[in-house]
Amino acid sequence: xxxxxxxxxxxxxxxxxxxxxxxxxxxxxxxxxxxxxxxxxxxxxxxxxxxxxxxxxxxxxxxxxxxxxxxxxxxxxxxxxxxxxxxxxxxxxxxxxxxxxxxxxxxxxxxxxxxxxxxxxxxxx
Amino acid sequence: xxxxxxxxxxxxxxxxxxxxxxxxxxxxxxxxxxxxxxxxxxxxxxxxxxxxxxxxxxxxxxxxxxxxxxxxxxxxxxxxxxxxxxxxxxxxxxxxxxxxxxxxxxxxxxxxxxxxxxxxxxxxxxxxxxxxxxxxxxxxxxxxxxxxxxxxxxxxxxxxxxxxxxxxxxxxxxxxxxxxxxxxxxxxxxxxxxxxxxxxxxxxxxxxxxxxxxxxxxxxxxxxxxxxxxxxxxxxxxxxxxxxxxxxxxxxxxxxxxxxxxxxxxxxxxxxxxxxxxxxxxxxxxxxxxxxxxxxxxxxxxxxxxxxxxxxxxxxxxxxxxxxxxxxxxxxxxxxxxxxxxxxxxxxxxxxxxxxxxxxxxxxxxxxxxxxxxxxxxxxxxxxxxxxxxxxxx
Numbered sequence: 001x002x003x004x005x006x007x008x009x010x011x012x013x014x015x016x017x018x019x020x021x022x023x024x025x026x027x028x029x030x031x032x033x034x035x036x037x038x039x040x041x042x043x044x045x046x047x048x049x050x051x052x053x054x055x056x057x058x059x060x061x062x063x064x065x066x067x068x069x070x071x072x073x074x075x076x077x078x079x080x081x082x083x084x085x086x087x088x089x090x091x092x093x094x095x096x097x098x099x100x101x102x103x104x105x106x107x108x109x110x111x112x113x114x115x116x117x118x119x120x121x122x123x124x125x
Numbered sequence: 126x127x128x129x130x131x132x133x134x135x136x137x138x139x140x141x142x143x144x145x146x147x148x149x150x151x152x153x154x155x156x157x158x159x160x161x162x163x164x165x166x167x168x169x170x171x172x173x174x175x176x177x178x179x180x181x182x183x184x185x186x187x188x189x190x191x192x193x194x195x196x197x198x199x200x201x202x203x204x205x206x207x208x209x210x211x212x213x214x215x216x217x218x219x220x221x222x223x224x225x226x227x228x229x230x231x232x233x234x235x236x237x238x239x240x241x242x243x244x245x246x247x248x249x250x251x252x253x254x255x256x257x258x259x260x261x262x263x264x265x266x267x268x269x270x271x272x273x274x275x276x277x278x279x280x281x282x283x284x285x286x287x288x289x290x291x292x293x294x295x296x297x298x299x300x301x302x303x304x305x306x307x308x309x310x311x312x313x314x315x316x317x318x319x320x321x322x323x324x325x326x327x328x329x330x331x332x333x334x335x336x337x338x339x340x341x342x343x344x345x346x347x348x349x350x351x352x353x354x355x356x357x358x359x360x361x362x363x364x365x366x367x368x369x370x371x372x373x374x375x376x377x378x379x380x381x382x383x384x385x386x387x388x389x390x391x392x393x394x395x396x397x398x399x400x401x402x403x404x405x406x407x408x409x410x411x412x413x414x415x416x417x418x419x420x421x422x423x424x425x426x427x428x429x430x431x432x433x434x435x436x437x438x439x440x441x442x443x444x445x446x447x448x449x450x451x452x453x454x455x456x457x458x459x460x461x462x463x464x465x466x467x468x469x470x471x472x473x474x475x476x477x478x479x480x481x482x483x484x485x486x487x488x489x490x491x492x493x494x495x496x497x498x499x500x501x502x503x504x505x506x507x508x509x510x511x512x513x514x515x516x517x518x519x
Contacts, residue, residue: 033375034188036469037445037476039498055498057446059187059469060375081444 004092005068005111008120012092013068015108020069023096024056024087027121032058035087040076040098047073047100049107054097056087069107071100158204159296159356167371175270177205180373187375191471194342194380195512198302199372200363207273208295208350211280212263213287217256220264223283225399225418226254227409233258236265236322236337238407240399241276246420246427247395248402250276251387255324255337265324265335267297267348269389296356301346301380304368306517309336309347312362316347321516329359338517341377343384343510345517382477383470385438385509391449392436392465392479400427401481402436403509434462435487438509439478439495443502446476447495453482454494454501461486464495472512479509 002016010028014021029035037057047053047067054065076098080086087095102108112120155178164171169180180202182190193199211220217228226239236255240248250272255265268276280289300309310317313327316336324337335350351359363369378388387393393402398420405428412418413428441447446468453462467478478495486493489508494501 033182034186036188039445057469059191059379059471060181062446062448 003108005108005113006117006120007066007068007111009066011065011068013108013111014092015102015105018102018105019074020071020100020102020108021096022053022065022068022098022100023091024065025117025121026091029088029091029095032056032060032063033088034059035084038080038084038087038097040080041073043073043076045073047071057084065097067100068111069100069102070104071102073098074101075099156205158202159353160202160204160298160360163357163360164202164371169371169373172374174374175205177270179205180371182373182375183371185370187373187379188471190370190372190376191379193370194302194344194372194376195472196303197368197370198300198304198308198346198366199342199376200360200369201299201301201372201377202296202360203299203348203377204296204353204356205270206297207266207268207270207276208292208297209266209268209277209280210257210263210290210292211266211284211287212261212290214262216262216264216287219284219287220254221412221417223279223419224252224254225408225412225421225424227411228254228256228264230409230411231256234324236324236339240393240404240407241279242399242419242424243395244419245395246398246400246423248389248393248397248399249279249395251389251393252276253337253339257324271390292350294353296351296353297348298351298356298360298363299340299342299346299348300363300369301340301342301344301372303345303515305344305346308363308366308369309349311366312359318519319347319517320519321345330355332359334359341384341386342380343386343512343514343516344380345515376471378466379468379471382466382468382479383472383510383512384514385479385511387436388466397436397481398424398427398432400424401432401434431484433484434481435484436465436479437482437487438507438511439464439467439480439493439504440507440511441476441478441495441502441504444475445497445502447478447497447502447504451478451480452496453480453504454496455486456492456494458494461493467495470511477511478504482506 039055049070053067164180168184172181224239252268257263306317319338327334332355340346451464462482464480470477491506
């Protein structure tokens with residue numbers, strides 16, 4: 001069974017063993033509006049926690065997506081190239097961005113759980 | 126990661142904002158249009174724009190609102206723009222000392238696009254000027270929201286002998302799209318026969334409206350000035366037509382970009398002249414010959430010898446959008462220009478941009494690179510508009 005954590009920058013990370021699936025939250029996609037392009041990293045690239053991992057572009061603006069945890073990119077969601085709107089339709093499912101092989105699971109444990117993230121989002125409006 | 130919706134001035138993009146920057150507006154300090162409550166009730170996302178709290182989009186989203194306008198009709202609240210009447214003997218001749226358009230030749234009930242210029246021929250703002258019917262010499266003006274205070278101060282300063290009446294108690298609604306004429310004619314019979322860039326008064330349930338057949342989307346459509354107190358009722362009446370929907374500033378921006386229209390503060394400003402910007406068409410023959418407007422010497426020279434740089438349309442080969450401020454380089458890597466507006470074109474399903482390039486690189490078909498996040502993206506100079514205008518030509 002996988003667990004999910006969130007960042008204050010509105011990324012989520014789902015951990016299965018040492019594989020982290022990363023994407024943006026429903027709140028994030030909702031705030032961004034129609035997503036028209038996603039720039040994903042190269043497979044094999046090493047990303048550091050808090051470092052830029054991807055770029056998501058809505059009609060209005062480009063936003064950086066930061067790595068919630070450090071690790072090596074082992075897979076990216078190639079389907080987003082043709083259908084970036086999947087991020088709007090199913091951000092936590094088909095709209096995932098990338099999978100990382102995680103180096104340090106304690107980074108994951110330190111992030112917000114769902115209840116904490118929902119509470120955080122509630123403070124934003 | 127999330128981007129910011131706006132304090133960037135425009136609806137849009139400061140390239141690369143964090144998602145967490147999603148701005149919570151300083152709501153207290155923002156002005157509201159007469160349709161503020163309507164926007165909120167209809168699910169608008171309100172953002173700060175030019176000192177106002179404005180709808181950037183509604184629930185449908187920018188792409189749907191954009192396509193709605195191209196396919197049926199969109200209703201835009203543009204009440205933040207500045208509406209004014211400049212009156213007094215010689216008003217047209219006097220206004221010509223500030224703008225390069227032929228205002229004297231403007232017939233009653235006709236309007237023209239022009240620019241307030243500074244002494245270098247730079248563009249202080251762009252505006253619409255209407256010669257109002259009647260015995261007295263009166264000109265209707267519509268100026269950009271961001272510049273309206275400066276524009277009105279400029280007019281009072283330069284033309285102190287004229288009366289400037291600012292119509293602060295009026296909303297301005299734009300109805301744009303292929304169904305706009307039929308829809309508006311149900312409320313205001315006869316408007317469907319109005320010529321493009323013409324103006325008339327109309328009455329609606331005892332209110333005096335000003336209607337012009339113009340807009341900022343490239344579609345046929347109207348801008349309707351409505352007394353603030355009646356604005357909501359008028360908007361709701363229009364929205365009761367199933368073909369109409371509210372459209373926010375986000376789609377207004379993508380529509381005007383596809384139409385190749387300039388946004389002041391981005392595509393035109395005091396560092397650009399109307400000639401560089403490709404707006405020579407808005408300077409009529411008599412004014413070119415006689416001059417008598419700020420920066421006339423430079424503009425005459427640029428008309429004769431050509432400007433050193435030109436505003437061009439850019440079609441990107443790939444799918445990544447290029448945003449404002451991105452550098453444009455020649456094939457050899459030399460920087461030759463800059464993007465001033467760019468984004469995803471919903472009607473085309475791909476990214477487009479406009480910007481300035483050195484004149485040697487301005488020919489349609491020229492291949493250039495736009496630098497996005499350090500990587501060169503192939504782009505081709507293209508004629509504008511990107512999407513054909515569909516103005517009403519009678």
